[in-house]
Amino acid sequence: MSEFKCGPGDWVEVEYVLLEPFERAAGLPEDTAAQPLRAWVKGFARTGGMIGDEIEVETHSGRHVRGHLSAIAPGYTHTFGTPPAEIAGIGRDARARVTAYRAKGEADGASLGEPPLPNGPEAGE
């Protein structure tokens, strides 16, 4: 197994076309109608092959699916991202607001809604 070549039994992804543009449903928006309906599925390669070769895989449900080898040992790279500036101060500001509200209530001697309740019943009992 390499980045470009798989052997039988390797975990891979294949890509295939389900519907060519002319076969697609009527009434689609133009941008969608102009494209084929494509699919990707992962499975164990039944034969070896290079990226782009037509091969067959056996999927988790046991189906045999033919398609062009599109990835070998396909993984996931999605992340948490980075903190957007528009979000970063929300916690700080909201905590300060709650603190100020409670301090004002105490200073005014006003009731802040319901008194704290004893612990409720544990869910799931």
Add this chain to the structure above:
Amino acid sequence: MARKRVSSVTTRYEAVMASKGEIMKRALGMDYAEFERSPIAFDYEGMMSANGYSLDDIRRIQRAAGVGGTPLLELRNITDLVRSYAEPGLGARIFVKDEAANMAGSFKDRRASMSIHVAADKGFAGVIAATSGNYGAAVASQAARAGLACIICQETFDSRHVGQPEIVEKSRICEAFGAEVVQMSVGPELFFHMLELLEATGYLSASLYSPFGVSGIESLGAELAEEMTALTGAPPTHVVVTHAGGGNTTGTARGLKRAGATSTQIVSASVDLSGLHMASDTDFNRKSFTTGHTGFGVPFATWPDRADVPRNAARALRYMDRYLTVSQGEVFYVTEALSKLEGLERGPSGNTAMAAAMSLARDLPSDATVVVQETEYTGAGKHHWSQLAFARAQGVEVRAGDPAESVPGKSIVIPERPEQIRAKESDLGRMRRSYIRNALAHAPEGYEPTPEDVVFLAEDTNSTPAIVEEMIAFTRV
């Protein structure tokens, strides 16, 4: 754009769709025909009880499946945040049912547990579901426990093979539970391929909209009524439900009623994605919410039977007392605030109802109780930071400001202050008229609604026969 089509040649798509009825009849595990009463009416309650599961049965099945009994939490800090800007005497208590504590991370486990129970009970070797949402993870997780094969059909990528990180994460988690995920590019023909797979495998169609799936959510409504009564002495005055296909609203409301909470107001809430086309390849990645939005919420409420079953068990207009919409930026704000103020880091889509609840609670008396009835798991891909980075990369403007100025697909405006969170009220009267127009349009041409049809339409729109008669006359003008 007119596409060339040779009328005498049947495409593969057309051939599969033509045998839809036959395929579905076997794959649904029940015969819907026996509930049909007319071209408009059907026996809804008969269909819902066709499986013969009582609420106790549902709870027993779900307990065995490791589902339900999630914590109900009072959000004292969020409540005080709202009270800090509410008028004196206003600012309801806000609670949340932490449904992310279910095994696969959302309330969808409740639906999936019932579908999988039926599949195992009827001897199916596997299940197939079409979903880009948390339902896929739930079905995959439950199928793994039951030892059943599972195929999830998922609309994942645009034509450039770029996937919204939230959906990509949902592919990952389904595969983590041993499901086969068929990832597809954008298009409603996902349903056609699901039919092909149902025919080839003989598996059960674990539709989101089956009576057993939707009845699985009734346990959530019942828990809310019972746990709020134990905690506050009464059922909640308001329950806010993130609304997409209608199952969440329907199941929760039915469960509340079954548990005796008949005066609780049901407030459905969706993210406003108006203007974006759900079948458009270019719009696909210009939205930061893959569910809980108006792109599903409005069409499914106004025509539930567009679903992948002959009759949809999820019929939101029967149950919603109000329908609120919020913007994407407002939900992202609330997601961050919930994390920082309450120690609850949860997924953005499930916080749609939370954003609506903060707006609602602000205008209610301080002794009112508002329950947000779900949360969902978050993590890489689903996280709001990840979503906002992706939106920016797709050319969507992200800025701080007044969220009322946001335009779905073009801009996401994060509130600068919590008082800028203001849900918009939808006109339910207009949605009821739209539903009735759709019901009439789906009946054969020239069909005259009978008095029984009028009664059905009144029930299906939470209205009265007199109002329905008026609406029928109105739609025919």
